[in-house]
Amino acid sequence: MTAGHALLRHPGGAHHALxxxxxDALALVDLDAAFAGRPAVLATVANPLPGWRNSARAASADGGLIVLSGQRSVFALEPDGRTRWEYRHGCWGDGPHRHGGPEPCPGLSRGSVQVGADGGLVWAHVLPDIDHGNPVTDSYEQWLVLDAAAGTVLGVARIEGGSQGSHQLPHPDGTRMILGTGQGQDGSPAYVGHWDGSALTVREIGDGFRIPVAVHPGGRAFLSTPHGYDSLWLHRFPDGRVLMDRDAADLTGGEGDGDGTAPAWDFVAGFVDGHTVIAAAYDAHHHREASRHWLLDALTLRPLGPVAYPDGDRYPGRGDNPVALGDGTWLTLAADGTTLNRWSPHRR
Incomplete structure (x- = not known):
């Protein structure tokens, strides 16, 4: 999410955390307890990466492990703040170099981490150490599977280089993961990885210009949004075959809104539950402003209608993206930039 929030999504999980x-610190919060008015802070740990605010964050479904993707290392932390293990890798700072000292290097590029659904594996997108190969002529990145208990590298896959950032979506079976990478105007290659207990296999999915955004709660499909002005796609998992696509023009019957606007899909969509998708669309004629949220049928992506939020409950403009929880609800960030609101299709 935004404003320092990172939602921890585990398809099929019994609860939700953030x-x-x-x-200087990170707080792991049980969302269900927070919205019910119960004590909700599961853990508070010191931030091992002070001064660098571009880290990706993840945790196990039970809250027993917090993982951070730093500029130079992956950190696995216990709920009491102790470091369980650290895996050092090449620096995401600008250009190939050997970093030194504790200060962050210039640059905003980063990798990502995710914990498998069963908590036993940590998946990390990293740069290889600069001493492994020639960084000028042999530019590549690595997708690792690490043992969550000890940080031991179990599997390594070499993937295309040039990423500015990435994110990962866990599959409910605990052995597979989707990796989406961003390369700016050069595209957004995406991959499916499978750890079978002895080897990591990876296949690229899509055409290099799709952003995987959500896994179906049942694990049999996933959604991708366009890197540019394309359709929203529903894919079969794991081969990525396109089962259904929906043009944003279908939201208004293909005729626009009648006032000169032209809807286009934003980068965010998700499964409200196994039957319903929520997605954001913006006005392509007005610099991606005036984002609106739509409910869609999860099987056909047929528009069910726009979400009518009560006045004052939704932050105006693009950027207030919905985050679907898979249990029939979704989250938005309130106008104050810190409060989370939880919604369902039947809220009045």
């Missing part, structure tokens, strides 16, 4: 990052 990591909130301040400069």
């Amino acid at each position: 990591l909130h990052q301040e400069d």
